[in-house]
Amino acid sequence: MTGNLKTVSDIIGASYDTLTRAEKQLAETLLDNYPVSGLVSITALAENARVSTPTVVRMVQKLGFSGFPDFQSRLHQELEETISNPISKHDRWAADAPGTHILNRFADAVVANMRDSLAHISIPDFDRAAAELSNRKKPVYLAGGRITHALADYFFTHLQVIRSGVTLISTNRSTWPQYVLNMRPGNVLVLFDIRRYEQEMETMARIAAERGIFIILFTDTWGSPIVKHAKVVFRLNIEVPSAWDSSVMTLVLVEALIEAVQSANWDSTRERMSDLEELFDTTSLFRRPMRKEKRGKQQN
Amino acid sequence: MTGNLKTVSDIIGASYDTLTRAEKQLAETLLDNYPVSGLVSITALAENARVSTPTVVRMVQKLGFSGFPDFQSRLHQELEETISNPISKHDRWAADAPGTHILNRFADAVVANMRDSLAHISIPDFDRAAAELSNRKKPVYLAGGRITHALADYFFTHLQVIRSGVTLISTNRSTWPQYVLNMRPGNVLVLFDIRRYEQEMETMARIAAERGIFIILFTDTWGSPIVKHAKVVFRLNIEVPSAWDSSVMTLVLVEALIEAVQSANWDSTRERMSDLEELFDTTSLFRRPMRKEKRGKQQN
DNA sequence: TCGCTTCTGAAATTATCTTTTCAAAAAATG
DNA sequence: CATTTTTTGAAAAGATAATTTCAGAAGCGA
Numbered sequence: 001m002t003g004n005l006k007t008v009s010d011i012i013g014a015s016y017d018t019l020t021r022a023e024k025q026l027a028e029t030l031l032d033n034y035p036v037s038g039l040v041s042i043t044a045l046a047e048n049a050r051v052s053t054p055t056v057v058r059m060v061q062k063l064g065f066s067g068f069p070d071f072q073s074r075l076h077q078e079l080e081e082t083i084s085n086p087i088s089k090h091d092r093w094a095a096d097a098p099g100t101h102i103l104n105r106f107a108d109a110v111v112a113n114m115r116d117s118l119a120h121i122s123i124p125d126f127d128r129a130a131a132e133l134s135n136r137k138k139p140v141y142l143a144g145g146r147i148t149h150a151l152a153d154y155f156f157t158h159l160q161v162i163r164s165g166v167t168l169i170s171t172n173r174s175t176w177p178q179y180v181l182n183m184r185p186g187n188v189l190v191l192f193d194i195r196r197y198e199q200e201m202e203t204m205a206r207i208a209a210e211r212g213i214f215i216i217l218f219t220d221t222w223g224s225p226i227v228k229h230a231k232v233v234f235r236l237n238i239e240v241p242s243a244w245d246s247s248v249m250t251l252v253l254v255e256a257l258i259e260a261v262q263s264a265n266w267d268s269t270r271e272r273m274s275d276l277e278e279l280f281d282t283t284s285l286f287r288r289p290m291r292k293e294k295r296g297k298q299q300n
Numbered sequence: 301m302t303g304n305l306k307t308v309s310d311i312i313g314a315s316y317d318t319l320t321r322a323e324k325q326l327a328e329t330l331l332d333n334y335p336v337s338g339l340v341s342i343t344a345l346a347e348n349a350r351v352s353t354p355t356v357v358r359m360v361q362k363l364g365f366s367g368f369p370d371f372q373s374r375l376h377q378e379l380e381e382t383i384s385n386p387i388s389k390h391d392r393w394a395a396d397a398p399g400t401h402i403l404n405r406f407a408d409a410v411v412a413n414m415r416d417s418l419a420h421i422s423i424p425d426f427d428r429a430a431a432e433l434s435n436r437k438k439p440v441y442l443a444g445g446r447i448t449h450a451l452a453d454y455f456f457t458h459l460q461v462i463r464s465g466v467t468l469i470s471t472n473r474s475t476w477p478q479y480v481l482n483m484r485p486g487n488v489l490v491l492f493d494i495r496r497y498e499q500e501m502e503t504m505a506r507i508a509a510e511r512g513i514f515i516i517l518f519t520d521t522w523g524s525p526i527v528k529h530a531k532v533v534f535r536l537n538i539e540v541p542s543a544w545d546s547s548v549m550t551l552v553l554v555e556a557l558i559e560a561v562q563s564a565n566w567d568s569t570r571e572r573m574s575d576l577e578e579l580f581d582t583t584s585l586f587r588r589p590m591r592k593e594k595r596g597k598q599q600n
Numbered sequence: 601t602c603g604c605t606t607c608t609g610a611a612a613t614t615a616t617c618t619t620t621t622c623a624a625a626a627a628a629t630g
Numbered sequence: 631c632a633t634t635t636t637t638t639g640a641a642a643a644g645a646t647a648a649t650t651t652c653a654g655a656a657g658c659g660a
Binding site: 033036037039040076079080101102103104106107110111114118121123126146147149150151153154157158225227228240241242243244246247248251252253255256258259260262263 | 307333336337339340376379380381401402403404406407410411414418421423426446447449450451453454457458540541542543544546547548551552553555556558559560562563569573
Binding site for chain 1: 637638639
């Protein structure tokens with residue numbers, strides 16, 4: 001009845017053309033702020049969409065559901081799956097394997113994510129984040145969750161080359177209060193919080209926000225609870241054909257920020273970089289200095 | 301009435317001590333999978349929490365709400381605020397994102413890299429790497445350089461969930477010989493070596509290769525000296541409009557491998573994952589253990 | 601153990617939601 | 631333009647949810 005379409009929004013999209021005027025109006029309301037808008041009573045939903053309740057009933061039946069409760073429980077289930085753990089996710093993806101190699105499916109998903117994510121990133125937000133991170137007078141702290149810690153680490157490693165006053169917050173949660181204690185109003189806190197969201201991080205964010213810390217948050221499109229404490233929020237598309245979420249988009253943004261911060265004051269960065277080069281050369285056991293002055297390309 | 305506390309979960313947390321046994325039980329259910337679990341009918345919620353509906357009513361009133369509908373609409377509002385659909389602010393970027401902004405240039409470069417890299421990756425190589433990593437009898441070691449360490453870390457974190465016998469090699473070079481000492485013929489060593497290539501890593505790779513270790517190498521298109529020791533080499537495009545090289549393509553490949561390894565033996569992975577979930581639930585400071593099997597009933 | 605208080609859920613009651621019915625309005629057709 | 635078909639919502643009917651009542655259960659102090 002509902003075909004092999006995965007989500008309710010897919011179903012709505014597929015049958016959109018066959019809907020009547022009032023039903024289209026209702027569909028718009030549902031897709032706007034999806035799927036939360038559908039989780040209210042049929043009466044409230046009808047009112048929000050400015051249609052009658054029978055219209056709602058007729059439409060959901062047209063879409064293949066037995067009735068409004070059936071429709072709603074499907075929405076509810078969808079939300080639950082998307083918000084919570086990765087176990088249920090895998091089973092969803094596994095079903096629609098189109099036979100192509102995982103690499104290609106991955107690449108497709110990543111490119112699609114990139115397009116969507118970029119469409120929703122506010123350029124002023126990006127510039128503001130870059131400006132905050134470029135201000136050497138403001139110490140920067142970075143923290144990630146269980147998975148995203150590696151991203152915080154990556155960001156940290158680069159920022160550290162570019163400027164001073166950068167701190168990577170330990171993965172050990174019990175030390176977090178001490179970091180917050182050291183932060184001063186106007187300092188910058190960069191957080192990575194992708195589902196499943198971590199309660200401790202929200203606590204840290206709330207306290208930091210109360211103390212006037214400027215919070216930059218990397219999260220997914222669902223939005224972590226930290227959203228309300230953050231000054232700048234990057235919502236990224238993280239869905240890929242995997243049991244896991246993808247960090248690729250997050251990394252793209254991190255790298256773009258690194259470049260923005262770096263070019264904001266390139267001169268002093270260049271100095272720091274060559275100083276660093278020298279340090280590496282002298283402390284390394286095996287390395288012979290192999291200077292390649294190609295405009296400061298640095299890696300590994 | 302509800303004080304100046306922000307979220308429903310805050311309110312629950314604040315009055316947790318004053319709750320009775322059945323109410324605490326209900327509170328657990330609500331916080332578990334918050335806030336979605338609270339968006340069902342009072343009947344379904346009571347069933348999930350194994351308490352009676354009057355208990356639900358009494359608790360929400362105790363928390364300061366006028367009744368269950370009031371409570372639920374507050375939850376709903378909260379979810380709406382945090383999720384906020386990106387589709388709605390869809391056509392904002394076209395205007396204020398000129399094609400020259402660093403973000404767009406970055407995205408273009410990444411997509412181009414992806415196309416080039418994928419064209420050069422040998423699918424059999426990918427599958428072979430995945431097979432080696434999927435074999436639980438073969439311990440896996442991972443190491444990265446100064447920058448790429450974060451990628452090794454990311455790979456490690458995921459692999460560790462999927463299987464046992466995974467070791468992340470310390471960043472401290474002087475400990476490397478000890479790791480090599482532990483490796484046995486047939487073991488797998490995953491190395492990240494992007495320019496500038498590190499002498500110590502080549503040394504480690506050479507010795508490991510002599511001892512019959514299966515080496516999987518992630519490098520750039522120029523190819524690190526380790527290439528000659530490795531059984532599988534992934535050469536990736538890493539150039540972006542930045543003073544730095546990009547790790548995005550590397551991450552894409554890592555994630556694809558993670559998925560390949562995971563789906564290679566999904567059943568045992570699933571078990572490990574849910575065991576892990578349980579551990580997280582019990583060890584976390586804020587989440588309390590609460591096993592409950594979900595029932596199908598749900599309604600607004 | 602008793603008596604008291606607090607807690608809890610079954611059942612009844614009340615309120616609200618969901619579905620159906622049906623007639624009027626709108627759109628399509630000849 | 632008349633007729634038919636489709637769409638739509640008001641209102642009634644039916645189903646479910648939310649609240650209240652109340653008696654028994656559980657905990658507590660003496």
